[in-house]
Amino acid sequence: MTKLRIILDTNVLISGLLSSLSTSQQVFDRVTKKETLLISETILQKFLKL
Structure with missing residues (x-):
């Protein structure tokens, strides 16, 4: 079974x-x-700024 690829906010x-x-x-x-x-790069950057 293939895993779903999910992006979380x-x-x-x-x-x-x-x-x-x-x-x-x-x-x-x-x-x-x-x-x-x-x-995504954008979400990663927001996360790392915290």
Whole structure:
């Protein structure tokens, strides 16, 4: 079975990493465990500025 390639919004990434019980965390966990997370250069730059 082919894994889905998914891009998450910067806000979902940040929320998922900061709040262990949030819906964003559940989405982040599922994507990183079962699918392929793609991060664009723009999103990466925004993330690294924080």
